[in-house]
Every structure is written in C-alpha cells, then in structure tokens.
Amino acid sequence: MRTAGVDLAAQAKGTALAVIDWRDGRATLSELHLGVDDPRIVEAAATVDKLGIDCALGWPDEFVAFVTAHSSLEPDGQFVDGGMDWRRTLAYRETDRDVRRRTGRWPLSVSTDRLGLTAMRCAGLLARIASSGIEVDRSGAGLVVEVYPGASLRLWDLPTTGYRTEPEARGILLNALRHSAPWLDLGEYAPLMIRSADAFDAVIAAVAARSAALELYERPSAANRDRARREGWTALPSGPLADLV
16 A cells, blocks of 8 residues: 655745555655645655545534635525634534544634635645545545544654654654654664655644544544545544554
8 A cells, every 4th residue: 555645835935745555564754845836746646545635624614604605695694603612513524523532632723713725725735636536535534535644643642742843852762752653764764854854744634534534533423424525634544553554
C-alpha cells in the first residue's frame, strides 16, 4: 500500500506533501516535499491508495444555508438568530463536534477562522482531483480523506505541546514517534521534519491516511453519512500506531 499526506495551506508556500510505502510490516517515507502546488498533489493522488488532506473538505450545512438565504436580500427569521448557540451551529460541522467529543478540543472553524482561505483552495484541489478521473467522497469513503495530524498524535499518546512552533518540541516528538513506531523509516527526511512543522504534519497525515485505509477510524453514522459527504469527515484513528502494520 502507498499513502500520501498533505499539510495544506492557502498557497503552495506552507504546503507539504509526504508519501509513505507500506510493505512487509514496514513503512518507508519515500518522498517529502515543501512548497507544493495543486498539480503536484493531483499527480501524487494518482499514485497512492489513500490521500490524507489536513484541511476541512467542506462547510457546515447550516452555514451554507444561511449564506444562501442571506444573499437573497430577503429577511428570513429562521436563518437569523444572532445568539451564540445559533452562531456555533454555523461555525462547526458535525465532524467538528465529533472531534470535540473525542479529543476535548474544538478544531478551527472553517466558517469563522482563517482556515476558510485554505478550505477555498482545498475546494479547488478536490475539483482538480475529481476532473483527473478520481472519485472524491468527502466522507472519506474514496481515495481522499480528511485528516487532523495534531489530534491524531494526541490520540496516539504522543507529546504535541509546542510542536507546531518549536523545533525543539518537534525533536522530542520525533523521538517519541520513533519509539512508538520503530517500523517507520524516515530515512533522510528526519532533519526536515524537525525544521518544518508543515513537513512533520504532512508525514503524520500520510500515517493517518493509512489508518483510514485500514478503516481504523470512527466513520460517520448512517444518519450523518449524507451530511459528511457535503461537509467532510475527519478520520481520527481509533487504535494504536502498532495496528497500522
């Protein structure tokens, strides 16, 4: 099996791509790139069995309905409450609520945080992937799956404090990762993972994609499946790293 992970940013600068080959109880990081554009990601998608993207793949249904109604210029009370509880339904997807339930933390809101700019790029990327002939299912049932590296690391009981901002913290995290996953061969790319948080997250996204490919995650319930196909669904790992090999 071959998986890829993308730490997506609003532009190529800040975007990283990792590719991992899985065979014979081993995992080898065969590629790790920074400054990756959409065509490069689409090219990689055609060569892997699962592509994990660290970005929301859609917007909350309630937010989409609100914006659609608001753009009509016709006041409609059912879409405008204004209170905090109502605003929270617009800010978070069903999968975000699931992430909160499992990790105790809210992910960034695709509707109200700067993540929205990256999600706009992601929407274009998904369209490019689909136009290349690959079926895209935002619920994660197809080749593409939404992943959350930081939450995945925490669920694997790895130390994440400060790793996005401090190279020293990434060094500590890398040692812990090697201890927990001795079968993961990072080769020449370990120094780049310490230098760049984007590179580190791309690698974890590729590992999380393996978890999703093996269906070692909590999939959306039958009641939420259609919503997940519109909003996206984060594949949080449901087992230890050892289960991946």
